[in-house]
Structures are given as C-alpha cells and as structure tokens.
Amino acid sequence: MLRGDITVAIRNAVMKELAEVGYGRLSIEAVARRAGVGKTAIYRRWSNKLEMVMEIISDVAERKVPLPDTGSFSGDLSLLLMIVSTALQHRVASQIIPDLMAEAARNPQIAETLQRALRTHQQAVGEKLIGQAVARGELPAGTDPEVAVDLILGPLYWRLAVARQPIEEDYLEKFTVAVTAALRATG
Amino acid sequence: MLRGDITVAIRNAVMKELAEVGYGRLSIEAVARRAGVGKTAIYRRWSNKLEMVMEIISDVAERKVPLPDTGSFSGDLSLLLMIVSTALQHRVASQIIPDLMAEAARNPQIAETLQRALRTHQQAVGEKLIGQAVARGELPAGTDPEVAVDLILGPLYWRLAVARQPIEEDYLEKFTVAVTAALRATG
DNA sequence: AAACGGCGGAACGCAACCGTTACGTCGTAG
DNA sequence: CTACGACGTAACGGTTGCGTTCCGCCGTTT
Known part of the structure; x- marks a missing residue:
C-alpha cells in the first residue's frame, strides 16, 4: 500500500x-x-x-561484500584492502560510519545494530581470509583471525576515516607487505 | 576578574x-x-x-604525552601501546574522541583544531620512536614514520574506540611482536 | 563607606522540532 | 463510478535551546 x-x-x-x-x-x-x-x-x-535510522542503516550495511579468493594470501589481502579503502573513501560512508560509531558509544540499540551488521560480517571475512591462508600454508596454524582483522582494518580506518589522510600510490602495497609480515610473526 | x-x-x-x-x-x-x-x-x-568547546578541547589535548625512550624499540613500543590503550580506555576519552572526529568531518574548524592538537603531536611521537629505532639499527633506514603511526595507532583505536572490544591479557604483547615484524618488512 | 563587577536567576522574543490531527487531492482497485 | 487509502499541506500545543537583558546579591577594591 x-x-x-x-x-x-x-x-x-x-x-x-x-x-x-x-x-x-x-x-x-x-x-x-x-x-x-x-x-x-x-x-x-x-x-x-x-527506528527509522536503524532500519535504513542495517538494510544498507547488510549488503554483503563478496569474500575474496584469489588463490594467494597476498592477492586476497590486496583485494580486500582495495575494496575496503574504496568503500571508506566514499564521502557518505566516511561521514556516516564514524558518526554512528560515536553514537553507538552512548546508545545501546545503535551499538547492537552496528555490531550485528558490521562485526558479524567482518568476522566472517576475517575467518575466511585467514582460514584460506592457513590451509595453503601461508600463515602459521595458530593465527588469530580477530587480531588479523584489527591489524588489517584498523590502520585503514584510522587513516581514511579518522586522520583523513589520502592514500598514496604505493601505500596499499607497502601495507600488504607489512600486514603479511605481522601475521606471520604472531603465529 | x-x-x-x-x-x-x-x-x-x-x-x-x-x-x-x-x-x-x-x-x-x-x-x-x-x-x-x-x-x-x-x-x-x-x-x-x-568557540567554547574548541578552547576547552585544545587545552586538554595539548597536555603532551612524554615520549618514551626505554633503550630498545620493543620497549618503547610496548610502553607507547600501554599509554595509548590506557588513555583510550578511559570512558570520557573513548566517547569524546570518536565523536569529535566524526564532527570534524563536517566542520572545518573542528577538523583544524583536532589536526593541530593531535596529528602534530602524534607525528612527533612517531618520528622520535622510529628515529630512535633506526639509529639503534633495529629498523631499516627507510622506515616511514607515517606508516608506522598508522600501523600502531590504527588497530588500537579500531579495537578500543570503534569496535569496543576489550583488550585481553596478551594482546598488547602479541601486537608488539606483530608491529615490529611489520615495520621491519616495509624498510 | 562606597563603587565596581562577576555572580545566579528569571524572563525575553525567536526559532526549530516534536508527534499528532484534520483536510482535500489523486491514483487505483473493485 | 465509487470507495479506499496514501499522499502533501497546514496547523496544533508543547518542549528545548538560542543569545540577550535586567535584576538583586555579595565579595573585593579603593
């Protein structure tokens, strides 16, 4: 109607x-x-x-990102970084996400909605990414997907959504190398 | 008066x-x-x-954190991580900082104030930390302090201020190892 | 003792927004 | 052709906040 x-x-x-x-x-x-x-x-x-904002936001947030599987960990990782950094550079996303995150700190309902929408999905991506790499022998068996997600998303989010610095040409490349080394070291 | x-x-x-x-x-x-x-x-x-908020905030933000110099990079790094994570776990800080960051995305004056208050200072810490490590031969000469700061603060900020997950006992330890490996790899 | 000035309190007119209601229009389903 | 229902408009009373003004109080300075 x-x-x-x-x-x-x-x-x-x-x-x-x-x-x-x-x-x-x-x-x-x-x-x-x-x-x-x-x-x-x-x-x-x-x-x-x-209610309005929550319904609309969770609708948007639940559009799932396809999980990468390029055959190698560094390939998976660069692809993921590319996808995430592109998303975070869109004006609307980079304004709305930090705002709602901050709001979530004082409104439990917003917090829960965002956790469900983002964390769950993000966790799945992390587990698949790490799982594939471990299966291929590219990362040690004990690698913690949660730490990995922090190491991967943290710096990108910090740079793009918080510090709001531009990403230079070879940044993602450097970053891929760094993260790979970091994850190998934690195993 | x-x-x-x-x-x-x-x-x-x-x-x-x-x-x-x-x-x-x-x-x-x-x-x-x-x-x-x-x-x-x-x-x-x-x-x-x-005007009121900006004056009060920049006053608080300019209380400088002492730059660590423990004699070794991993020592410096753990100390820095400890300081930052403690700060980010304070209720007031973890509410105010993301909020103002989000606000800065739409108010240039807030953005400028925060950039001056945080970025400048943070950059100094990063440069000193990396400079010391390079001088000691613990990191390669080409290590980029900017990338380093992203790698160090990003995950912490993400975990504590965004995802709002608790930090477990050995997290900072693991994290120190990971970041060290990451920075050695980018040189 | 007198003057000054920061103080809290109260009220001002103005604006924005809340959530609700009544009304008249218009497209569509029956 | 008629009835229904979603639509936009406009108004409602109530609340909140703005930035300003005036008042009387009171501690300090002179």
Whole structure:
C-alpha cells in the first residue's frame, strides 16, 4: 500500500542528512523536507527517528561484500584492502560510519545494530581470509583471525576515516607487505 | 576578574556533557545546568558553543604525552601501546574522541583544531620512536614514520574506540611482536 | 563607606522540532 | 463510478535551546 518511490526518496534523504548533520542533529522534519515528502509519510513507516535510522542503516550495511579468493594470501589481502579503502573513501560512508560509531558509544540499540551488521560480517571475512591462508600454508596454524582483522582494518580506518589522510600510490602495497609480515610473526 | 572556580566547573561540565550527548546535542543551557552556573557566566567567557568547546578541547589535548625512550624499540613500543590503550580506555576519552572526529568531518574548524592538537603531536611521537629505532639499527633506514603511526595507532583505536572490544591479557604483547615484524618488512 | 563587577536567576522574543490531527487531492482497485 | 487509502499541506500545543537583558546579591577594591 505504501508507495515505493516515496520510501526510496526517504531512505536517500536519511542517508544524505546523516552524512551532513549526523545522527544527533538529524530531524524528521529535515528528512521530510529533503525528500520532498510530508512528515505523515515518514510516521506512517516508522514511529521514531531511532527506528527509522536503524532500519535504513542495517538494510544498507547488510549488503554483503563478496569474500575474496584469489588463490594467494597476498592477492586476497590486496583485494580486500582495495575494496575496503574504496568503500571508506566514499564521502557518505566516511561521514556516516564514524558518526554512528560515536553514537553507538552512548546508545545501546545503535551499538547492537552496528555490531550485528558490521562485526558479524567482518568476522566472517576475517575467518575466511585467514582460514584460506592457513590451509595453503601461508600463515602459521595458530593465527588469530580477530587480531588479523584489527591489524588489517584498523590502520585503514584510522587513516581514511579518522586522520583523513589520502592514500598514496604505493601505500596499499607497502601495507600488504607489512600486514603479511605481522601475521606471520604472531603465529 | 572571572572567577577561576566557576571556569573550572564549566570546563568539567563541558567534558561530561560532550561524553554523554556528543557535540551535536551539547547545549549551553545543559552545560550551565550541570555546572551549577548561570548562562551569563558562560557567555561572559565564550561567545559560542563552538568557540567554547574548541578552547576547552585544545587545552586538554595539548597536555603532551612524554615520549618514551626505554633503550630498545620493543620497549618503547610496548610502553607507547600501554599509554595509548590506557588513555583510550578511559570512558570520557573513548566517547569524546570518536565523536569529535566524526564532527570534524563536517566542520572545518573542528577538523583544524583536532589536526593541530593531535596529528602534530602524534607525528612527533612517531618520528622520535622510529628515529630512535633506526639509529639503534633495529629498523631499516627507510622506515616511514607515517606508516608506522598508522600501523600502531590504527588497530588500537579500531579495537578500543570503534569496535569496543576489550583488550585481553596478551594482546598488547602479541601486537608488539606483530608491529615490529611489520615495520621491519616495509624498510 | 562606597563603587565596581562577576555572580545566579528569571524572563525575553525567536526559532526549530516534536508527534499528532484534520483536510482535500489523486491514483487505483473493485 | 465509487470507495479506499496514501499522499502533501497546514496547523496544533508543547518542549528545548538560542543569545540577550535586567535584576538583586555579595565579595573585593579603593
């Protein structure tokens, strides 16, 4: 019964508004204005700002990234780094993600949603990546996927989403070498 | 002329309020309420929410961390990791920093203040840490301090401030080994 | 003793947004 | 052709916060 095009307009407006003003300052009225839609259309779909944002965000976040399997660990790793760094360089993502992460620190419901949406999926990627490498004999058997994920995503996230420094040409390459060495050392 | 104890009360209130509701939702009136102070006392000191927060934050952020020099790279590194992880585990810091980082993505003035307060200082620590290690022959001469800082702070920040996972007993130890190996490999 | 000035408190007009309601329009299903 | 229901618009009363102003209190300076 609810018109699909209106829903889409609202979803887009929420994403843009989130990127521009953040969750804390996001208002239903601004979303409605931006979407060219009445407030009623929004309240007909969700009862809350929180509920609305959570539904929209988890929808977006659950679009799964294909797990790489290029045949070698360094290949898998560079591909993963490329995918993640590209994603983190998109303006909307790099604004929304840190904002919601910060918000999650004070709102348990947001925290839970993000954990489910990101952590679970990310964990799967890490386990597959490391598992493949261990199976191929490229990493020692005791390699901890959790540590690995920290070592891989941490610096990228730090550089792109926090420090907001550009990634230079050979950075990912250097980084791949460094991470590989690091993981071999922890086994 | 301005009473010092009042100023202190306001500063504390701002920090607590920042941690609880974030910059976006921070209001002068709430700060005044929390500090047990009239709004006039605040406006007598700063003219804006932005100006107020920036002054208070950069004041706090500029308290310099002593640069470690334990005699060996792994010693320096574990000490640094300990200091940073302890800092990031404080409730107020782990709430305020990601929040302001996210805010910085949309407010150039906040971005500039944070860059000056954090990046500059952090860069100095990185350069000293790596410089010492290179001088001692523990790391290859070409080691890039910028990459090193990413490799060291990134995973810690990710784990503590973003993913909000606890640090287990031997994590920092493992991590020290991993980072050392990584940095040797990039030279 | 008197003047000064920072203080808290209270109120100002203004703006934004909340969540809800009433109304009139319009496309579609029956 | 009619009835339904989602739509936009507009308004509601209530809340919150802005930045400013005026007041009376009180400690310090002179």
